[in-house]
Amino acid sequence: GAVVSQHPSRVICKSGTSVKIECRSLDFQATTMFWYRQFPKQSLMLMATSNEGSKATYEQGVEKDKFLINHASLTLSTLTVTSAHPEDSSFYICSARGISDRRTQETQYFGPGTRLLVL
Amino acid sequence: GQNIDQPTEMTATEGAIVQINCTYQTSGFNGLFWYQQHAGEAPTFLSYNVLDGLEEKGRFSSFLSRSKGYSYLLLKELQMKDSASYLCAVMDSNYQLIWGAGTKLIIKP
Numbered sequence: 001g002a003v004v005s006q007h008p009s010r011v012i013c014k015s016g017t018s019v020k021i022e023c024r025s026l027d028f029q030a031t032t033m034f035w036y037r038q039f040p041k042q043s044l045m046l047m048a049t050s051n052e053g054s055k056a057t058y059e060q061g062v063e064k065d066k067f068l069i070n071h072a073s074l075t076l077s078t079l080t081v082t083s084a085h086p087e088d089s090s091f092y093i094c095s096a097r098g099i100s101d102r103r104t105q106e107t108q109y110f111g112p113g114t115r116l117l118v119l
Numbered sequence: 120g121q122n123i124d125q126p127t128e129m130t131a132t133e134g135a136i137v138q139i140n141c142t143y144q145t146s147g148f149n150g151l152f153w154y155q156q157h158a159g160e161a162p163t164f165l166s167y168n169v170l171d172g173l174e175e176k177g178r179f180s181s182f183l184s185r186s187k188g189y190s191y192l193l194l195k196e197l198q199m200k201d202s203a204s205y206l207c208a209v210m211d212s213n214y215q216l217i218w219g220a221g222t223k224l225i226i227k228p
């Protein structure tokens with residue numbers, strides 16, 4: 001149980017375009033979803049926290065107008081990288097924390113990640 | 120400030136036992152997590168400790184001492200597939216995860 005999917009797994013785009021990444025909790029309802037970015041050989045960096053039906057909370061240094069997050073339902077959150085540039089190339093990982101039982105209430109379950117390459 | 124410390128890299132032999140330590144200083148405590156992350160992949164959940172003591176799950180065990188701000192992950196009967204980074208994370212008083220930098224575990228035949 002507690003499966004999180006992420007789509008797409010890999011995307012290559014031109015500089016200036018926008019990219020949308022979807023994160024879905026498949027077998028539980030996620031009250032909170034988290035978006036992380038990970039550069040090679042570095043630890044996870046939290047970008048933002050989103051609660052269903054409310055605005056996302058962004059970490060310091062993360063531009064909310066560039067990284068648009070929509071947590072429209074208890075099973076879906078999207079991250080849109082607007083006007084992507086080469087420095088946005090990274091591994092983007094979502095995680096979800098749920099309400100179905102004690103285990104999912106406390107544990108973050110991760111999606112498989114999306115590797116973004118901006119040319 | 121909030122701080123999670125774990126060794127950068129460890130090396131062990133296939134079939135042996137290895138202990139990865141994690142010490143933490145956080146504003147509040149709502150549990151400690153261990154995750155495994157293979158290169159190029161997202162982390163996968165290994166264990167969650169919120170009370171003192173040892174939690175055993177197959178070849179993996181995790182220990183917590185809240186008074187000492189200390190945890191360890193114990194891996195037994197090491198297999199080559201256990202080569203990965205092991206991330207320690209503490210949930211603070213705001214229920215946010217504070218991440219360690221990860222310990223890269225190298226298993227040698």
